[in-house]
Amino acid sequence: MDKQDFDIFGLGQCSLDYIGTISDFPLADEKCEFLHMKIQGGGPVATALAALSRWGLTCAFCGVVGDDSFGDAIRNSLLQEKINTQGLLIRKGSESQFAFVACEPGRGRRTIFWRRPTGPPPHPDEIDYGAIRRSKVLHTDGLFMDAALQACMFARENGIPVVVDAGTLREGMLDIARLSDYFISSETFAATLVGKDDPVQACERLLRLGPRVAAVTLGSRGYIAAHNGKVMKNPAYPVAAIDTTGCGDVFHAGFIYGLIRRWNMEKCFDCAAWSAAQVSLRIGGREGIPTLGEMHMQGY
Numbered sequence: 001m002d003k004q005d006f007d008i009f010g011l012g013q014c015s016l017d018y019i020g021t022i023s024d025f026p027l028a029d030e031k032c033e034f035l036h037m038k039i040q041g042g043g044p045v046a047t048a049l050a051a052l053s054r055w056g057l058t059c060a061f062c063g064v065v066g067d068d069s070f071g072d073a074i075r076n077s078l079l080q081e082k083i084n085t086q087g088l089l090i091r092k093g094s095e096s097q098f099a100f101v102a103c104e105p106g107r108g109r110r111t112i113f114w115r116r117p118t119g120p121p122p123h124p125d126e127i128d129y130g131a132i133r134r135s136k137v138l139h140t141d142g143l144f145m146d147a148a149l150q151a152c153m154f155a156r157e158n159g160i161p162v163v164v165d166a167g168t169l170r171e172g173m174l175d176i177a178r179l180s181d182y183f184i185s186s187e188t189f190a191a192t193l194v195g196k197d198d199p200v201q202a203c204e205r206l207l208r209l210g211p212r213v214a215a216v217t218l219g220s221r222g223y224i225a226a227h228n229g230k231v232m233k234n235p236a237y238p239v240a241a242i243d244t245t246g247c248g249d250v251f252h253a254g255f256i257y258g259l260i261r262r263w264n265m266e267k268c269f270d271c272a273a274w275s276a277a278q279v280s281l282r283i284g285g286r287e288g289i290p291t292l293g294e295m296h297m298q299g300y
Helices: 044-054 069-080 129-133 145-157 173-178 187-194 199-209 247-260 265-279 292-297
Strands: 006-011 015-021 035-042 059-066 084-091 098-104 109-115 135-140 162-166 182-185 213-217 223-227 230-234
Touching (some): 035 069, 044 135, 044 162, 069 084, 129 135, 182 187, 182 247, 213 265
Parallel strands (some): 006 059, 135 162
């Protein structure tokens, strides 16, 4: 990778998403017509970087695609967002990550069917550690566990803050938590971690592993975050949500934007929550990303 400095280095998923709206989720063996199909780039880290790039920050991405048409579309979507793709690994003879999303606008919820990339995950030796060293933040979702652990360890050794988007409690995620600074998990992750719906307890357990800040996103219920002996509980911004695809991804983007701007934690999380709410007003994870002008009007 070129000797360029970056605001954020992202390591994780990139996808091509097909998103359609349905009136109700069907039972087995039923037909269901969907409408308003959108085709967009997706993936937790890739979508977070798309938002951050639109907000004027420089981003580099490392992930995996196949040498299929989906891979071409994913790469083009990243390039259109002005994200550096020199770390994007193209695996010959393999297929890219793909998702079909059925969203129910009247209920503000969606169901995701997805396939992970079929090619080999990034090997730790394929990571551009120099680019991480020249970045202000490392952002990862932990899907590629071996590479993510090495990247987080390197970032920690070089004083680069690590932000984690923890969607699923898979093997190795708690090791990543030990190497992270800001660990923001999904409601599902938190409930699996403690065996019940108790996000405060989940935050407390995560903090004991080492992060400075632990948080849980709760969808329409908002979020809970813990740091410096304090617990923040805030509701979601009230909106008539159409599709929640990408809301969590852009929540992380809003938080990282605040970190880069050196805001206090309260403002970082408020920016995260507001940005996520705006995404839910459009179909797909990227159409509803607020503009930088809208961010400024909101006071960010």
